[in-house]
Amino acid sequence: MSDPLIAASKAASNGLFAQSTRMRVLSENIANAESTGKTAGSDPYQRKTVSFQAVSDEAEGVDLVTVDDITRDQAPFRTEYMPGHPAADAKGYVKLPNVDMLTELADMREASRSYTANTQVIKQVREIVSMTIDLLRPS
Amino acid sequence: MQPMQLFDLAFRQNEWLAQRQSVISSNIANANTPGYKAKDIESFDDVMRSSVSMASTDDQHFAPAETGAVRNQDNGSGEADVLVSGNDVNIEQEFLKSSEVMRSYTLNSQLMKTFDRMLQSVTKA
Numbered sequence: 124m125s126d127p128l129i130a131a132s133k134a135a136s137n138g139l140f141a142q143s144t145r146m147r148v149l150s151e152n153i154a155n156a157e158s159t160g161k162t163a164g165s166d167p168y169q170r171k172t173v174s175f176q177a178v179s180d181e182a183e184g185v186d187l188v189t190v191d192d193i194t195r196d197q198a199p200f201r202t203e204y205m206p207g208h209p210a211a212d213a214k215g216y217v218k219l220p221n222v223d224m225l226t227e228l229a230d231m232r233e234a235s236r237s238y239t240a241n242t243q244v245i246k247q248v249r250e251i252v253s254m255t256i257d258l259l260r261p262s
Numbered sequence: 263m264q265p266m267q268l269f270d271l272a273f274r275q276n277e278w279l280a281q282r283q284s285v286i287s288s289n290i291a292n293a294n295t296p297g298y299k300a301k302d303i304e305s306f307d308d309v310m311r312s313s314v315s316m317a318s319t320d321d322q323h324f325a326p327a328e329t330g331a332v333r334n335q336d337n338g339s340g341e342a343d344v345l346v347s348g349n350d351v352n353i354e355q356e357f358l359k360s361s362e363v364m365r366s367y368t369l370n371s372q373l374m375k376t377f378d379r380m381l382q383s384v385t386k387a
Contacts (some may be wrong), residue, residue: 138291
């Protein structure tokens, strides 16, 4: 087993990567909250969701986190009556993305909280390492 | 107590603390992973009890088999709420543990420094 402190910062940086991927997907959702199709009756942008998975790193002896899969949300689309829209169907209804702003923002809040937690861990590990190095410094 | 033994003990605890810190960071990294259960390691008392070897005064004495490896174990149930996703990591609790690690590590390092200075003041004279 290698140094546990290095393993700790590895786990934390993996956490940072996972949370930033989540943030990226969330911003895609928010940016595309009004993206409709082009042709009559076509499907609009479908909301993406991220799922995480714990992966055990045998060499380091820690549980790392990885992005397991980015999938499409199968929830039904919103519809709105806009007869003049290019994506309107025969009855004049346009399908809008199944993105809910409130859900996205709450998710974003959680992602940023987890990101901060991971940076805090890295800070603390660095402080511990420098404390050990300080033992060698002649006083 | 001999100062050398104290250095050994302090280093041993620092090793244990580093191991604990890595388990804590695993927990925090997996704070949003469905089905992940928070982990902790054996308490230092248990590790010491199993790892401090008995003195062998004869060649025919057995060496203890267990080397006192640090094992991961699940957090006791009921310490934190289990979310719908099956995840029971409590970030506040992890930070509490982390600051505990920090405090002990600082104490150990300072103690070692002090003893190092005492030794030096004798050897340099």
